[in-house]
Amino acid sequence: MSRQRTVSDQIWRSNRMSGFTEEDRYALLYFLTSPFSNVIGAYEVVIRIAASEMGWDPDSQLMPVMRRLVDAGILDFDPQANYIWVKDWWDHHSAKMAVATTLRTKTLEQIEALPHGWRDAYVSDFINRLPVGDPLRKTVAKALSYGPYRLSTPYAEPDDGRMPISACAKDLHRNQSLNEGHTLGIAYPEAMDRGPGNTTTNTNLIYNPTTTRADDGLHYPRALVTAEKMSIQNLLTDVPLADAQALLDELEGAIKKPGTIQKSKVAYFKGLLNNHRKGGFVPAAGILVATRRREHLTATHDASRASDSVPLSKAETQAQIQNLKAQLSIHTRMPK
Incomplete structure (x- = not known):
């Protein structure tokens, strides 16, 4: 039997999505419902297969859109591990349900398998998605050997083994909830041509050229x-x-x-x-x-x-x- 994924209807009214192109929305919906996806919304992906399932070319269509979503703080992509992290995953799913008795083991295993440079940032974000005062916060922190509860930004450490993406204005978007209807959302930190034609021409790179x-x-x-x-x-x-x-x-x-x-x-x-x-x-x-x-x-x-x-x-x-x-x-x- 096929799995089911949930997408909140607030995605269409989110200020963060206001500047998104049709391709951006389509790609985000794909990663929220992808057959590659897992319980925690951070998973290994094969770009060519993903592009094929979307009916796109991997190089000229999917990768440019992914770069834009990374710049906007909606996704993160680790090209070494081929992992995608959908930052808004828990706006559409229940973090508490993910660590309930039925799914807890699988959830913790998938978090343990994350790329090293993401782990602390992901755990911090996940714990802060759990209800305040809920004993599950302590349970999850202990199970993952996580220290004091703190809301860290991804890649805060300079030597975490990940290729840094320049912070820019995308830091404004991190850990914003879709339920925060009155927060200011800037989808793209740089101006973008919204004229007719192909909108997948943004040249911002996921990869830091100094590391290649x-x-x-x-x-x-x-x-x-x-x-x-x-x-x-x-x-x-x-x-x-x-x-x-x-x-x-x-x-x-x-x-x-x-x-x-x-x-x-x-x-x-x-x-x-x-x-x-x-x-x-x-x-x-x-x-x-x-x-x-x-x-x-x-x-x-x-x-x-x-x-x-x-x-x-x-x-x-x-x-x-x-x-x-x-x-x-x-x-x-x-x-x-």
Whole structure:
């Protein structure tokens, strides 16, 4: 039997939603009701599958809208873990019901599985969603080994392992309830073109460019979509270039061999990277990939050198022909 998700009708009257485009609303509704979703509203997602279920292209449609929702403080996205956090989840579901006897074990397990950089912020927000004075607050804090009750903002710690998103005006939106009908909601911290046509052109990035090596000269498998490439770039921030290329070549070799990758390309790459960090990585499928790339580069370089050579003059050309004929013992009178 399929699961059911609840969406409060106040979503249509929320000041926070007043500046949202149709695409923004559609994406938010998807993440509130996604088949990937779980009890706590923070879950692992496969971007390509999500986009397919929405009837969108992952790179040109879904990712730009996700960036806008992240900027607005409605979502958060961890590209390393491929986790989505729907910040308004508890405006549509009961936090108290989630830790009732029936669901408590599952809820606590899912919170424990969150990306490390989100855990304290999520627990703080969750506890503050429980009724004031309810003994469940203490029960949940104790079960999750959470300290004093405090309302922290996500990514408050500079070294929490997550890529920071600039705070901007989106901090105004954090932990606002849809029931706060008179709070001022600014959907987007920056001006946006609301004219006709495609509205999914916001260029604000989810990813902090200082943590990636987009111009590192590495050769990535062509089969990777943008989200997968960005996730892998972030995983490689502290890996020497030569080792990084060997790992990428191994990934490409695995992609080209059907049946090698059982889950996702990013998950497979994480396995390769873990072996590398432990000193157990041995190139196999990547050797052929690297060899073919070197051969291609050599052939391209030789062709480029040939095309860049300075053409000979007519006299020089005739002299070269004479020389060749002399070497072949061909005595032919050259035309004047």
